[in-house]
Amino acid sequence: MEIAWQDWVGMMIRWLHLATGIAWIGTSFYFIWLDQSLRRGGQVPEGVQGESWIVHGGGFYHVQKYMVAPERLPAELHWFKYEAYFTWLSGFALLGVMYYWGAESFLMDPARTPFSAPVAILVSLAFLAGGWLAYDGLCRSAVGRHTAVLALAVFVMIIGIGWGLTQLFSDRAAFVQIGAVIGTIMSANVFFVIIPNQKKVVADLKAGRVPAPAFGLQAKQRSLHNNYLTLPVLLLMVSAHYPILFAGAASWGWLVIALILLIGGGVRHFFNTLHVGLRGAALLWQWPVAAIIGLALAIFLTSRGSGISLAPVSEARVLAIVDRHCVSCHATTPANNSFTTAPAGVRLEGPEDLRRFATQILNQAVVSKAMPLGNASGMTDTERAELGSWLRR
Numbered sequence: 001m002e003i004a005w006q007d008w009v010g011m012m013i014r015w016l017h018l019a020t021g022i023a024w025i026g027t028s029f030y031f032i033w034l035d036q037s038l039r040r041g042g043q044v045p046e047g048v049q050g051e052s053w054i055v056h057g058g059g060f061y062h063v064q065k066y067m068v069a070p071e072r073l074p075a076e077l078h079w080f081k082y083e084a085y086f087t088w089l090s091g092f093a094l095l096g097v098m099y100y101w102g103a104e105s106f107l108m109d110p111a112r113t114p115f116s117a118p119v120a121i122l123v124s125l126a127f128l129a130g131g132w133l134a135y136d137g138l139c140r141s142a143v144g145r146h147t148a149v150l151a152l153a154v155f156v157m158i159i160g161i162g163w164g165l166t167q168l169f170s171d172r173a174a175f176v177q178i179g180a181v182i183g184t185i186m187s188a189n190v191f192f193v194i195i196p197n198q199k200k201v202v203a204d205l206k207a208g209r210v211p212a213p214a215f216g217l218q219a220k221q222r223s224l225h226n227n228y229l230t231l232p233v234l235l236l237m238v239s240a241h242y243p244i245l246f247a248g249a250a251s252w253g254w255l256v257i258a259l260i261l262l263i264g265g266g267v268r269h270f271f272n273t274l275h276v277g278l279r280g281a282a283l284l285w286q287w288p289v290a291a292i293i294g295l296a297l298a299i300f301l302t303s304r305g306s307g308i309s310l311a312p313v314s315e316a317r318v319l320a321i322v323d324r325h326c327v328s329c330h331a332t333t334p335a336n337n338s339f340t341t342a343p344a345g346v347r348l349e350g351p352e353d354l355r356r357f358a359t360q361i362l363n364q365a366v367v368s369k370a371m372p373l374g375n376a377s378g379m380t381d382t383e384r385a386e387l388g389s390w391l392r393r
Contacts, residue, residue, distance in 0.1 A: 190222075266286045313390045
């Protein structure tokens with residue numbers, strides 16, 4: 001009996017990652033909403049920034065937020081941190097199982113950079129650490145004192161990292177890796193800034209000192225950054241399932257990442273504005289702008305053709321291309337030792353199979369060039385164009 005250990009381990013870690021990610025994002029969205037929903041009424045005690053009344057589960061909740069901290073520490077204090085920690089830990093484990101364990105197939109692209117697997121993994125780790133250090137440095141610099149300038153600087157930084165990743169790794173790996181870099185920034189915000197600052201406030205209260213407001217302001221800044229990065233990172237982390245996003249390849253992958261950031265950030269801004277209580281013109285532009293950018297993205301990626309002119313392609317020629325580059329994995333009994341069954345149930349052993357799975361083949365091997373994995377078989381642009389020409393007939 002042969003057990004597909006990589007598949008089983010990957011599935012269980014992915015399940016854990018989804019569960020912890022939902023818990024973290026849920027609490028993040030809730031607390032940003034709660035912060036934005038605070039209102040200051042006549043009966044608010046001294047030191048309270050505002051209060052919010054909530055109805056849920058058949059009951060009412062009354063929440064108050066102190067500008068810095070209450071005079072006395074309550075007997076029971078609830079912390080929200082492990083959701084973020086386990087989301088990153090499970091995500092990193094999944095990155096290891098999927099992209100480091102199978103680095104030759106999933107992480108590397110020999111046509112871009114002829115890394116060895118250990119070097120490619122080290123470069124990937126360097127981007128995770130370097131992304132956080134660059135971001136944290138921006139926040140702590142003079143730039144960090146100006147919200148708009150900081151937002152633009154972080155935006156440009158992420159695009160720059162995205163450009164670098166698309167030059168080094170396969171498109172699939174580059175998009176997931178930029179999602180991992182952003183996820184690392186978000187988790188590190190919790191681990192290195194938000195929770196330590198809250199602990200300093202608690203320590204001051206226990207010692208009878210008045211906590212410094214700067215701790216709370218810094219934590220709020222990082223929490224808000226996490227909030228705006230959430231929607232883009234979600235799409236980037238599942239981008240491996242949507243190879244249509246990779247059509248920009250090394251030349252334009254950075255632009256795709258930039259547009260994803262703008263769409264996700266714009267939608268998140270709509271909800272943040274709504275929760276503050278603004279109405280009318282303040283809420284009219286976010287969704288239309290996001291829709292226009294999304295449409296432009298779809299048109300741009302669809303228009304990315306090979307530019308190769310071809311004579312009519314025969315069925316025999318197409319079958320030869322598929323036999324050379326695809327059938328080792330996509331067969332009833334795959335020759336590739338990484339698979340025990342055809343990935344996604346896609347078998348490409350004859351012309352009927354090619355017509356049945358034409359859309360998937362076009363997306364994966366022609367438009368996005370995501371397949372073959374790591375282009376290990378050396379599929380050329382001409383072969384992709386020939387395959388696409390026959391499938392579109």
